[in-house]
Amino acid sequence: DGGITQSPKYLFRKEGQNVTLSCEQNLNHDAMYWYRQDPGQGLRLIYYSQIVNDFQKGDIAEGYSVSREKKESFPLTVTSAQKNPTAFYLCASSIGRAGNEQFFGPGTRLTVL
Amino acid sequence: AQSVTQLDSHVSVSEGTPVLLRCNYSSSYSPSLFWYVQHPNKGLQLLLKYTSAATLVKGINGFEAEFKKSETSFHLTKPSAHMSDAAEYFCVVTPVGYQKVTFGTGTKLQVIP
Secondary structure (H helix, E strand, O other): OOOEEEEOOEEEEOOOOOEEEEEEEOOOOOEEEEEEEOOOOOEEEEEEEEEOOEEEEOOOOOOEEEOOOEOOEOOEEEOOOOOOOOEEEEEEEEOOOOOOOOEEOOOEEEEEO | OEEEEEOOOEEEEEOOOOEEEOEEEEEOOOEEEEEEEEOOOOOEEEEEEEOOOOOEEEOHHHOEEEEEOOOOEEEEEEOOOOHHHOEEEEEEEEEOOOOOOEEOOOEEEEEEO
């Protein structure tokens, strides 16, 4: 089956620790995205990548980093610089440029203890 | 510039009655418009999309939406609500040819038995 997988589903981290969220897709999509979801705020774009080895900051990139070494993979690192990292994180992918629908993974819920 | 406003944060309907979820948008360019549904702790699933073809768009699970340029609206409707429709719904706008995607803040639909 084609789709997007995210792991882990739940993640707990202590303050001051970096943590990496995994996102893998086998849809052969060029573009991939990371969103953060908080109650009542919809989805906010953290980073996106349109092609391997290239990515751009979204609206709330501070405290986050990404890499895109392979077309299938777009991991997100939440660094200790992110002041309020507890949230639901969603990865998505799409064909080519804008105007196309995005396909979403099941999400990772990160809780900082 | 672009924006999307979902006019109701919560909507409650009885099972078997019609559903109306309202969405207004603004966009400097011809928009593509989407509705997604999210069940609790899950990723988003595409319900339907408008990309400058027919103004009345039919989606999955009996949902449809009408693009009204004069009113800058893209309201989501369903003739008869089912218990499984209880979820959060997001209206999304993206200018054709651009990568910027803007999500509404979501409408939570409650279906009363």
